[in-house]
Amino acid sequence: MKVFVSATPEAAATLCAKHLARAAQAAIKERGSFHVALSGGSTPKLMYSALKALPVDWEHVHIYFSDERSVGPDSEDSNYRAAKLGLLDHVSIPPAQVHRIEGERDPHEAAAAYAALLPERLDVVLLGMGDDGHTASLFPDTEGLHASGRVIANWVPKLNTWRISFTFAEINAARERWLLVTGASKAETLREVQNGMGGVEGHPVQGVQNALWYMDTAAAAQLKL
């Protein structure tokens, strides 16, 4: 595991944001644009707060999402809404360069439409990890873990809902994968992940290859580093 451990969730988020701003600058210099997929859930909110204060050439940044819930853009559960309120409303990114997953549509149609608008290759996919080891909306013991293609509708029995998610193929095809994971509730799962316990079925985050991890000390407490 390549891990950056910071003292607090704020420090982990700030380090991740600084590295993201630097990666954007490098990609824009080399290729003229930066294509990044954001994650959902609660963890990225501190990172959004840090990133909006950093100098980034937003005119050349394209934003995507690694997963979305089956809700519209105004729902409190929407990953897009969290990014909009926390980051996108505060920076000068052209609206046409923010590519949300249409969670209000039929999930299969939304997945197909999203796959069609993705760039050939993302520069960075930002991910989180749930307490159960899920990442994006690839949950333990779900069909989506074995799906091909770029974006899928994944039925999640324990939540009794559809999610729309990048596949492992899409995640692992990106130039880089970064995981931001904070909080003591993640510590035991991270230890199991480090030891390969449960495999991809049990802890899907193990399907993410060559990831860079950003953690706080509470999350990293049980790791051998």
Ligand SMILES: O=C1O[C@H](COP(=O)(O)O)[C@@H](O)[C@H](O)[C@H]1O
């Ligand atoms: O459902 C989701 O959960 C994970 C982890 O979320 P967190 O609240 O523990 O940070 C997240 O990475 C994923 O994108 C999201 O949709």
